[in-house]
Amino acid sequence: MSKNPESVSLCPLNSAAATEPEPLCIFGTGDLGRSLGQRLLQSGYRVVYGSRKPHSCGPLPPGTQAMSHSAAAQSAALVFICIHREHYNFLETLAPQLQGKVLVDVSNNLKKNLYPEANAEYLQRLVPGAHVVKAFNTLSAWTLQNGPSDANRQVYLCGNSAEAKQAVAETATKLGFTVLDRGSLCAARELEDFPLQLFPEWRLPLRIAVGLTAFFYFYLLIRIVIYTYVQKGDDISFRIMVSLANKVFPIVSLIMLSLCYLPGVIAAFLQLYRGTKYRRFPDWLDRWMLCRKQLGLLALAFAFLHKHPVVLFIKIKENKTSAFDSALAWRSDSFLSTGILGFGLYVLLGITSLPSVSNALSWREFSFVQSKLGYLTLFFCTLHTYLYGWNKFLKPTSYPWYTLPGYLLCLIVPTVVLVLKFLLLLPCMDRSLTRIRQGWDRTNKVDDGEKSLLA
Numbered sequence: 001m002s003k004n005p006e007s008v009s010l011c012p013l014n015s016a017a018a019t020e021p022e023p024l025c026i027f028g029t030g031d032l033g034r035s036l037g038q039r040l041l042q043s044g045y046r047v048v049y050g051s052r053k054p055h056s057c058g059p060l061p062p063g064t065q066a067m068s069h070s071a072a073a074q075s076a077a078l079v080f081i082c083i084h085r086e087h088y089n090f091l092e093t094l095a096p097q098l099q100g101k102v103l104v105d106v107s108n109n110l111k112k113n114l115y116p117e118a119n120a121e122y123l124q125r126l127v128p129g130a131h132v133v134k135a136f137n138t139l140s141a142w143t144l145q146n147g148p149s150d151a152n153r154q155v156y157l158c159g160n161s162a163e164a165k166q167a168v169a170e171t172a173t174k175l176g177f178t179v180l181d182r183g184s185l186c187a188a189r190e191l192e193d194f195p196l197q198l199f200p201e202w203r204l205p206l207r208i209a210v211g212l213t214a215f216f217y218f219y220l221l222i223r224i225v226i227y228t229y230v231q232k233g234d235d236i237s238f239r240i241m242v243s244l245a246n247k248v249f250p251i252v253s254l255i256m257l258s259l260c261y262l263p264g265v266i267a268a269f270l271q272l273y274r275g276t277k278y279r280r281f282p283d284w285l286d287r288w289m290l291c292r293k294q295l296g297l298l299a300l301a302f303a304f305l306h307k308h309p310v311v312l313f314i315k316i317k318e319n320k321t322s323a324f325d326s327a328l329a330w331r332s333d334s335f336l337s338t339g340i341l342g343f344g345l346y347v348l349l350g351i352t353s354l355p356s357v358s359n360a361l362s363w364r365e366f367s368f369v370q371s372k373l374g375y376l377t378l379f380f381c382t383l384h385t386y387l388y389g390w391n392k393f394l395k396p397t398s399y400p401w402y403t404l405p406g407y408l409l410c411l412i413v414p415t416v417v418l419v420l421k422f423l424l425l426l427p428c429m430d431r432s433l434t435r436i437r438q439g440w441d442r443t444n445k446v447d448d449g450e451k452s453l454l455a
Contacts, residue, residue: 098130133165385411
């Protein structure tokens with residue numbers, strides 16, 4: 001019986017070859033190159049290394065193969081360049097082998113503006129026939145070895161070829177990362193500057209914290225230590241180290257906590273004034289709202305540093321006794337209870353801001369903790385400060401050199417925030433704000449009214 005020449009076999013003759021994973025090439029056998037190769041192997045890729053000394057390049061992940069740069073480049077369509085820019089020159093001689101290949105530049109520099117052009121742009125100039133994509137440069141070897149975590153799950157990439165970026169994006173997604181496309185290769189310098197930034201989101205909150213701490217420290221130093229020495233001749237400079245700092249820490253903590261919620265209140269009134277949510281906030285308000293998490297964590301740190309003074313110990317040391325005062329007892333217990341409740345809620349806010357915890361919460365749960373319980377925390381901490389002051393503001397001795405006590409100054413911002421938030425909770429304000437945030441636009445309503453009149 002003769003076979004039909006037009007028939008097609010549904011089973012390939014070599015099924016192993018058909019299912020063999022596509023090879024990827026890595027230039028460089030350093031820590032990053034080895035970690036990347038190990039991660040690619042775990043994700044099902046076949047990895048080939050290109051090295052100057054393929055027979056003595058050190059230990060490589062089991063299952064990989066090392067060969068010359070020329071042979072490795074010809075074996076794969078996608079090549080990871082895991083070498084420093086100083087060693088890019090030899091790639092120019094491999095331009096024929098790299099023609100049409102996708103080159104993934106993962107390099108970084110030691111400091112900004114070290115070279116006139118980005119590393120990826122320089123690589124593209126050396127190998128004009130290849131498709132250069134800047135990617136994976138924000139990941140460390142440790143991240144590649146241990147897999148993506150909440151803090152470093154994103155992979156930024158940029159390039160001039162959409163097909164090349166798609167190929168790199170598919171590889172990154174298979175490795176478990178989230179891809180963010182930053183556009184053409186002109187954005188390579190921006191991506192290369194990312195790893196060089198030291199706490200960029202913390203700069204403004206740290207400046208605010210340092211500024212507030214310095215201001216209140218010297219302010220209280222003048223009111224307490226210097227005033228006592230000048231007016232009474234008593235040297236109490238020993239209070240500078242602990243006692244004075246113990247007054248500064250809660251002041252800064254309360255102000256920074258209120259600064260976390262003040263931009264949201266300002267944004268709400270701005271939306272009410274504009275009658276729409278579709279207009280952008282000012283840049284200064286955008287920056288302020290983006291650093292609220294850092295402001296809150298710094299506020300919590302200052303709250304941890306605050307230690308309550310033990311008045312009873314001082315009275316025992318001075319051998320002083322006083323008659324029982326019911327009002328004073330109520331005030332003391334209320335002062336302590338509000339402080340304990342406020343600090344407990346403070347810690348809860350800090351815990352839920354951790355990525356591992358916040359990812360386990362729904363948006364409604366996260367919003368409830370950070371918004372509803374956040375304002376409750378601010379209320380308890382503000383009430384705690386009011387109970388601390390009690391009736392001290394009525395005593396003339398509380399105003400040395402006609403200066404206000406520190407606790408009165410720190411109550412200004414949180415009191416303003418709580419009053420404005422109370423106004424937003426009024427039914428008339430709350431209904432309007434809810435409608436605006438659900439998409440209602442006052443300008444559209446005016447336009448519709450004008451159209452109906454014209455009709």
